[in-house]
Amino acid sequence: MPAATVDTAPRLKSPSWPRWVFRITSTVAAIMLFNQSVFAGQFLDGSYDSLLVHRENATWAGIAMLISAVAAVLVRWPGRGPWWPMAACIGIFGLVGLQIFLGFNRVISLHVPLGVSIILLASALAVWSWRRR
């Protein structure tokens, strides 16, 4: 099968481990961000401790997205992948920062839709990381 040989030849030079690292970091970040909605639902249901968890997990989810940004650098070098996941991670991290600010200042009318958007973006990024071969 000559076609396959031609196709895979350039890829052999780029290591596959960076995309595995990125798959893991972006998936963990997406789960942590999704769980913000779980904790929000719990404190809307009356559990005070969930508000504290929601606040703590926001910080950790932001850090997870930063770690993902580092993994995205590896996807580019030495992974030879696209550059835009780096920008995506930094961008989502920025949105998380804004989201924390809105939450602490109780701008709930923006906090909820921005939260949904962040979860959508982070999930899309994680899905992309798995679909990319």
Next chain:
Amino acid sequence: MTGEGRAELTRRAFIGAGLIGGIGLGVGIPVLQGLGGSTSTGNLLPSRHPLPRPFTLPFRVPPVLQPTRSDADADYYDISQTATMASILPGVKTAIWGYNGIFPGPTIESRRGRASVVTHTNNLPVPTVVHLHGGRTPHDSDGYPIDYIYPVDRSYMNQHMDMNRRMGASMVGDTREGRRVYSYPLEQRATMLWYHDHRMDFTGPSVWRGLAGLHFVRDDEEERLGLPSGPHELPVMITDRSFAADGSLFYPSMDQTLMNTPGITGSFIAGILGDVMLVNGTPWPVARVDAASYRLRIINTCNSRRLDLRLDPQPEGGLTQIGTDGGLLAAPIRHEHFEVAPAQRLDAIVDFSGYEPGTAVTLLNDFGDGNMSQVMRFVVGQNAGDRFTVPDRLSDFETLSPAQSVMTRTFQFRSGDAGRMKGWLINGQPFSPDNIAAAPALGTVEVWRFTSDFHHPVHIHLNPFQVLSRSAGGPGEFDAGWKDTIDLRPAEEATIAIRFEGYAGKYVFHCHNLEHEDMAMMANFSTH
């Protein structure tokens, strides 16, 4: 398919399954942990002393206080606030603060329009304040949170204040030395009121130590109904407590002297849930009842715990509600269960005549876990008594309508920073005696709109109100009649209609989760 392809497929399936499993665990565990929701805002404080088995101790009723004298205008009572040792758990003495040294305090019986004048003497080590909850009371007898009665013996107070003069001394209102005369006109509908400590920043621990008692108001309207009375009318004061290893009452105050620093440790600022259910001061008691109709005067005096009460097995006719915080309903309502938030009352008729003699009827709390899912037990005896047929009409009163309102005000009840500590705010403000949040004119009706983040049982002093709506719907099934406390649930919006009338002066409204109240969820209104 080649072997290599099959291996690749297996590998992909493996990774896919792992991925789905990982996401499932990462999301599923927190979802499942929070699935039950929260029936009360507060954290469980487990006792460190062995607890009695439920339904082993006899039910008792607090003694009725006799007036020390009476004249044409009023009955005069004397109450001494005293620190004593009480028997609550078997085999151990518990230090309490009690009105006349008992917990609950003595019950006062009054008639509508006949004044009760109660002289409280403070033999406790700390300043106190007495509020008659639900009383239509002039400002100077309403127990404003900084209108202290200083202790008769100020040595403890002076000693502890000297060490740390941050609080207390800086903000004082109309104070008295040693004793104070509270004068209650009681020109109001018959109902069950309760009196309890209301000192700014320290109400939760003071009530927890025992400063609470019942006060009935009777009237002709109620008497005409011929409701079950005497031994067939039972006060049921339900409250939860936790006990330390030495049998003392356990409360995680930052400052155990209750003199200087207000507040509570850790996440107990959400509220405190005890793990011992007390009824009239007895853990999970058993009451022997006749096969007759009873009038149960139920009140939730927990600091934070909400109750969902149900009798098991269900009596004939269920739990027939005839009244609430502010007296009789217009018409009875049959319930299979009834939710009671802190400070709320339920006046209900229960017919025990349908049970076989010897039947154990348990009052359950469906909001509780383990032993806290039970409250007390009734055991039906051989004696048959009167069966009371609840009339279709109980009382006639005006239904307030939003059209009468001259003003709509919105108050947000939310967590936030209360100065130096995390706490609870109304419209973003912690309690200060100097801020007036509303100044309604006497004789006018206003609509107050409340929003909440967690459970907030909101209580307004001076006048009762009617619930108009909850979120997008009408009043809830437990909102009928005149209330003085509304059970706001998490992320809820509710409106009430209230007519301000009676007395001009400064009053408070606040969350009756006492930990929230102490951590600043209180505000003033001033009637004029």
